[in-house]
Amino acid sequence: MQLTTVFLALALLWPVGPPAPEILRGWRPPPGPYAAGHRGVDLAAPPGTPVLAPAAGTVTFAGPVGGRGVVTLTLTGTGTPPLRTTFSPVTPLTAPGTRVAAGTPVAEAAPGTHCAAPCLHWGLLRGDVYLDPLLLTARPRSRLLPLDG
Known part of the structure; x- marks a missing residue:
């Protein structure tokens, strides 16, 4: 199943907001599994901010x-x-x-972030491969075809 097809099937909601939160730090995949990088995005979210499920799913870890x-x-x-x-x-x-x-609210943002301002770290994985979670918020671009097909 291609990721584009998967993203079309999802609800594609921001985990905090509306409005869409400020992105404090973007996704920077590491060059290797143990190398430095940023395996998610940091969204502005003060403690107590509801964290919402961006799509339907099952909570598989909470702790x-x-x-x-x-x-x-x-x-x-x-x-x-x-x-x-x-x-x-x-x-x-x-x-x-x-x-x-x-x-659906699944959590509340808590203090103790690694950001200069209060934030929520949001990650996305398929197996053990990290992906950019902002893919869940972007609708694929439309493409117009010529009239003659």
Whole structure:
């Protein structure tokens, strides 16, 4: 299943907002699995901000990792292995195994970020490959075909 097809099938919501949050730091994939990089995006989100499911899925993890709260949402109908989106630092509002619709609050932003301003780190993975989570917010461009086909 191609990613473009997957993204067309998703609800494609921002995890905080509306309006769309300010992006404090963008995605910079590392050149290797253990190299430095930024494996997600940082969105402006003060503590207490509701964190919403950007698409329908199942909460597959909700708990601490390295002293920070993390929620992982496995997205419905996104192929094998399925897409997973992660949020940190958060206070989970849902337990693992909970199915949620797009727009459902799954957590609240928590203090203790790595940003200069309060933020939510948002990640996206397929298997062990990190992807740019902003792909979940962008609709593919339309392409007009010539009248004669």
